[in-house]
Amino acid sequence: MISAEKLPENIQVNKKGHLKHFLTTEGLSRQLLAEILDTAENLAGVGERAVKKVPLLRGKTIANLFFEPSTRTRTTFELAAKRLSADVLNINIESSATKKGESLQDTLHTLEAMHCDMFVVRHANSGAAHFIASMVSPGIRVINAGDGRHAHPTQAMLDAFTIRRQKGKFSGLKIAIVGDIMHSRVARSEIHAFNTLGVKELRVIAPKTLIPAYMQAMGVKVFHNLESGLRGVDAVIMLRLQNERMQGALLPSAGEFFKMYGLTEKRLALANPEVMVLHPGPINRGVEIDSEVADGPRSVILEQVGYGIAIRMAVMSMCMGSAE
């Protein structure tokens, strides 16, 4: 029986310590994360050239396996693959909670038979990328484009990239993540990445209903009050608030959420004067962020999108370039 428990701890790296799969930012060394950022820095210029292509992955086939709908992430992965000269297959698979791993296996084996070299996977269940990485043949690489509430490592790295570009370093920085921490794979991946990269302080700010139990164990300070959480921070990462959170007992309304946690110019003034405002997108204006802030001088939301392509190019080329 193939099961995740038989995986070595470092399923993501090969014997030489090179990146093989990119499933989570957890458990990777600071050196490796920095290498991802440095590689992205080298590749960031490609998109600005007249010929936006480098031949790093020529002849390789990459399958975007999306078990959950996504436009942005899928598009940036597709662009990243194409700029590396790879052939790209986009496969959207209708997924439901009742769908069994059996059919997931069948899908994977079918694609393997078509000689794909890399799977970029998004799935609604936490641990899906690990499961897939444990299933595929040794030569195939897996990149996690978001699994349940667990991880979205390329998003975390592009945020780290955006921050490093402006601040130059991570040491001494205070970063706050605001919003639906409980359901956020982005938040979890950022927490591991920023802590490994050596930020001074990491905060999460949300109502108690959106903070999971034992949050502090991940190495963060928890705030339920936005004002006190924003004081003195160098970067604020706003998370998207899904509409369905207002259906159950987690939040009463979008309006009340904005009243308590919406990022406005006035509140932003409590942060460090050089504060950066990030958001993984798509933004909900007037729910988690005021338009004035989203479009204002402290916002780097649009830059993030461009950097996302560079990060994904970096991760794809690193994984594909590593030996078994």
Place this chain on the structure above:
Amino acid sequence: MNICISKGRVIDPANGLDKVTNIYISKGKIAAIGRKPAGFENKKQINVNGQIVIPGLVDLSARLREPGKHYKADIASETRAAAAGGVTTLCCPPDTTPIIDTPAVVELIHQRSEQSGRVKVVCLGALTRGLKGERLAEMYTLKEAGCIGVSNAMQAISDTEVMRRAMEYAVTCDLTVFIQPEDPWLGGGIMHEGAYSTRMGIPPIPETAETLAIARDLLLIEATGARAHFMRLSTTRGVEMIREARKRGLPVTADVSIHQLHFTDKDTENYNSLCHVRPPFRHHSDKEQLIAGIKDGTITAICSDHQPLDHDAKMGPFSITEPGVSALEVLLPLALKLVDDRQTSLKTVIKAMTSAPAKVLEIESGSLSVGAAADLCIFDPEKNWTVSEKTLISEGKNTPTLDWEMKGKVTHTILNGRLVYKK
């Protein structure tokens, strides 16, 4: 046939017995222990020098998957596994397909298990029809058909009025209510709420999912006078509540599954679907308190909570795999491991798997009293073996103990004086 089991270390907690001696079996019953009865003629002698002879294990919960889920396992395969695990009596929960809410299903299970002839199978009848928690099941009829208790299995009854009336009706029928304490709303997650569920992003099941259900049902037990058995405790606070209730004299007992005493939420760290169980593996401190509960008798029984699954049921991302562990064959070795690890005594674990569960089921079993049915489990306490898909007889290979080196192996299982398993 007359059998003499000679030179084994005989341990029978029910009779305070622990010594190297002979057991004489005649006409399916225990004829004598120690001195050979007058006129006893050996037809067969089994020398078990260096081995331990105990009453056949009484397992409070094992799913046989028949009727309804033959693709996972069936009565023939799982009773073979039970015999190989030294289990001579097992209790089948009512969540078969169809559910045990009619005498026909009880009869079918009894018939098939008698055909297999390897283990005595007793059934719990449904507490509510279809386990839906709405209308009472025909408890009296089910009792007539042979059910020894009633339960809603894993289906929580959310309507407190229904729960109250079901308890009252069970009192009327003089049946013990077997309760799996889980709040239907708080129990909606997948793994224990703790640092690991947060890190892994798996929907959590808080401790209160168990304790709220225990609190509610203890109050209803007090109000209705029902006799109840709480199944599969998993939390520290849950153990405390049962301890306190017993101290106050409430007629309640409790059990724990053997794997809860060995695994914690940390074991699910790598999304190991074999550790997906319900109730979930909890914190290390909960595990310690469950063991403390066994030592002081708050938790009277240890069961296998055997749930054999097909291969595909465990293939997939953690959350969408099926919960459950195949455990009949590792019940005894895992219990012996607790003794080896100096967590508790041999006598305590044997009692928790023999006379104590028999008492919960109110059946004459789990002891080596003269005149009792000769149901025996004989094991070699020093024998090492490795758990693997090959060594397991059960159709369910779903155990997180795969590849574990176990110490202690059943060598003979005797049912009504008949050898039903021999290694």
